[in-house]
Amino acid sequence: MTTNDLQAQQLAPRLHKSVLENGLTVISRETPGTGVATVQIWVNAGSVYEEPHEAGITHLIEHMIFKGTPTLGIGGVAGAIEAVGGRINAYTSFEHTVYHATLDARHWSLAMDVLADAVLNSLFDAEELEREKPVIFEEIRMRKDRPELHLFQELLGRAYTTHPYRLPISGSEESVGGISREDILAYHERHYHPENFTIVVVGDVDAAAVLAQSRRLFGELPRSPVAERDLPPEPAQDDFRFFLEEQSINQTHLALAFPIPAFRHPDTAALNVLAHILGQGEASRLYERLRHEQGLVYRVNSSLFSSRDPGLFHVGATLDAVKSREVLREIMTEILALQHFPVSEQELERAKRNLEADFVFNLERAEGMARVLGNFELLTGDPREHDYLERIRAVDTSDIIRVAAAHLQPSGLTA
Template sequence: MRYIWMLLLGLSFLIFSTGVRAMEIAPGLYKTVLGNGLTVIVEENHRAPVVAVQVWVKAGSAYEKDSEAGITHLIEHMIFKGTEKRKPGEIASTIESFGGSINAFTSYDYTCYYVTGPREILETALDVLSDAIFHSIFDPQELEREKQVVLEEMRMRNDRPALALAEAVMQKAYLKYPYRRPIIGYPETVKAITRKDILDYMARRYRPVHMAVVVVGDVNAEQALAKIASYFGNEPKLPPQVVNFPQEPPKKEPALVTLDRDVKEGYFHLALPGPSILKPEAPVMDVIAVLLGQGESSRLYQQLRREKGIVHTIYAYTFTPKGPGLFEVAGTAPPENLREAIKESLVEIFRLKYDPVLPEELEKAKTMVAADFVYSRETMQGEARKLGAFEILTGDPLKAKKYLEAIKKVTAAQIKEVAEKYFTPQAVVAGLLAQNVSQLISPEDLQVLVEEAEMEASGISPGMEHWVSPTVKKKLANGLTVLITPQKDVPAFSMALVFPGGLRFETEKTNGLFRALASLWTKGTLEKSADMLATLVESMGGEIAGFSGRNTFGLKGSFLSENLEKALSLFAEVAEKPAFSESELEKLKPELLAALARQEDDPLQLAIREFYRLLFAPHPYGLNILGSRDVIENLHAEAIKKAYEDYVAPSRGVLSIVGDVDPEKIMPLLEKYFGTWQKEAKPLPEDKEPEPLLEPKLSTINIDREQVHLILGFRGPSMFSEDRYAMEVLNAVLAGQGGRLFKTLRDEEALAYSVTSFLTLGINTGGIGFYIATEPAKKKLALSGLWREIAKVNQEGVTDEEIKRAKRWLVGRYITGLQTNMSQAMDQAVNEVLGLGYNYGLRYIQKIQNVEWEDISEVAKKYLENKPYVLVTVGPLED
């Protein structure tokens, strides 16, 4: 037994011929502690004839007293300003004569001095670094000169907006912990530092027991260890100096930092609490930072830069020191967008507490973090820095490897737990830097922004807290996205299963295909006839119907909650196993064609159809939403089956369920009835870009009616454009019985019974139309009236009272329209499929509320002033 124990000791420790006893803690990686307490780490790395020599000292700004703030950084400057045997400048010239480089950096927890160069530089580097660290003379004249250099550095940092803002936020992010002080210190403290102060600080912190020498490169470990011992082992052994850091208290309310500077750009910086490097949450927070704000596929970049276009740059990162850390988001934006940038960033941050991260998103983030670790090993200095940092902060250089292993094991559940723990609204620190920034936001405004962001992220919007329940979002193994919103007040529930499709993917040869598919979808399954299916559904007091629009199509259904499982089973069967029989299609065709006939009979519908044709053709939005008579008459079930195969797949769909359901109890049922639906999604056609409208387009349809119907319109913004919100408010100013068009053209001038405006929002285009129906004799006056009101909007704008009424009308109609379970289910599912997010409707209200007079003026000029227009006239020809 004793032999085996001695053998194990022999394998763990290597006693070199030089007498240095070191442990091989990993292949080629050695660690030992010299007699004076100094830690030595050597890694043999022969990928290049280069060596990195680094001396790490537990002497960061966190170890300073308030009165000596900046002394650590000043010492770093002074270390290379002369020793007992080397004059100022001689240290650098000695290293550079070998083709090497020498420098240093100071952080909150440590200072690092380093040399990198050809492998032959090893002994010279050790000699120079040990001499500088232990024998610098800190000449008083050099000290005064270097203080001036540091003061210049302060001025330089203050002139850099992003850096100045980051330091200001840091001071607010910590209430007591010394990380609140800038590493560089303050002008008054740096000016007051004396040579004695430096020597006293050096005596406290520059003790061998507080140091680690790290050598990585093309070296022989035995020789490197011996040389390190000879240059660093002779310093006297002193006990470690224990520092008791204050406990950082939790914050009670959001904090605002504003810096008013003469700059062109706007800058923003957010800070929230984060874990120490010693905490198990640290690897998780690193993954969160990548997921949210590193790379062009990150959430913040995609949402705030690509989708909303409100920022110019944005990124996220973690500060994981030995003490309490931070999670930070920073970026630049037009000053007028800073408020929105802060809020939307917080929405994305807070959303991690409520919505699970998708598997592919999580894997990408973990891969990116792991890649950083791997790439750091490409250089000797990168590997040395990793080993040194983990040694100083954790006491174990191998924690770097363990950290990487922890990164690879991060789960979606861990991300949610860490987000819930650290991302609390009251802990938000927000910094803004811009011209007249104090006019952009107040502490009270920030409080409101934070509350709104939290409510939006959780699925609750301002003014809707009491009647909108939090939505649970899940993804089944087959890729089907499921949204569950409990509403317990009525014993019923509704569900909507939505897919991308509809008019946007039709052509003249297939116009009406999706409407036929949606109508035929519920006319029987492979196991049940149309009559049997209808009987089963109605016997449960329910309904199932198909639907198709411009951008989506799918199924929807409502049932009593007592029939939950039977309803889910039947709905899943309809979704997955439709019959699409030829006989049922032939029975359906007369209904579809009859709707087309009714459209021909209604002059308003006829005018709208023609308006969209002129406004959008040859884009699919120019096709008839009801389809083409020729297409429907010649349609066969096989074409519908093919469309179903091409466009319906669980991984592309969203199933939203709203009503008297329990998310925990319904999930097993959804897995049972929908989780077995296996089908590969085929690529979708690309959404076609509309051709520009270059000249006016006019159309007259002569029908014998008593009124003439006019629609005058223009191209407008898409549903993804920020312009849509101002355009919606402008449309609401003009539309409705309380709108300007009705008041002026009907009530005051008696030109019409019906007059309004309407807005259409598509994937990549939109339109606004102005409609009036009048007697033929007043046609010219009516058209002139529409043009006059459009001109007044461009020239005079709208009033504050009109804007208030329009906003109330829009929000009121939206809220009123979401009273039923079905309306909520459809709203959530359609928005999720379109990429707006299931809770987009909640953000929509805030977007409408944020519209200002200037926004409306801008969109009016952009879309209505001197633009090619469309004019449709339907009615009798003039005599």
């Protein structure tokens, strides 16, 4: 046992983090008396790391992880968790894949056993692989059939010209159809090793026991060389981009995007507050002006797409086609106003309170707390949300004007 293992760092009351000798990270948050636990394995493997011929392989592996191991047959991974009244699932993002189970805290060690077995020992049976591909194809078609999801993917494909954020996480039917068992084994060997694993356990558990179980299951894995994160940087956008797609649907969907810095940038907190003021909730400027006062839209909202690399400030609306020009003009008017006129203290404080309330809501349940810890660990190297919340609390009216002027310029707009 290394010195680092022996001295698992207590980052906050009941929040512990340690790094095993082989590079694996273990984070635990004790919530005594709750009776519930969530176990999550975060893998630093997302769609941005795929080679062109592997498009969609990360998401395909997420599906195949549940298709059996030498000790757990087909259906056995989920069955072992469900047998004790728990639930198990997984999801894939641009940057990472997360396997997670939530159950009675008495069975948290079983959940870690099962997830570790699935992540490390999946069979990736060739026949099961071919049976699973049509499931992926159906997911791809369903996303295309949902106008808002389809439009956001098209927006990413225009706002990014070189960075892999422009590519669908699920790949295409053609790319997924061509993936073989050998491709999966090669990708798994390249990415599924201890330096790319973060174990997050939240609930009515003991931190020392979580660390001991993590060492038992993962501690003997050999350290592997980690490939450098060599993704093509997105060139600066210097001119407005517009695209239009015609479909036979009842309502028109509008999406706008401006390039913003990566999550770790000091402006992210102010941009998050700005997004709340502009278009989150019925009291936001866009909802009040476009929906309540003028009746121009059925829905409007703004949000951040923010991750390890530069992201997007996104505004979306649902409307009638004949009102598109007017809605676009009104949205840009509100954005330009934020660059020149201070928001009221009431607006600012409401936005900051709402943001903080969102965090508190997520932290009330074991799953949400684990998700916050994992996200902050992978994005910043520190699982605590405290520093980010402090930056949100510190945002003032001048910060809103500054970040709006710096990042929401028409020359960077994709619509």
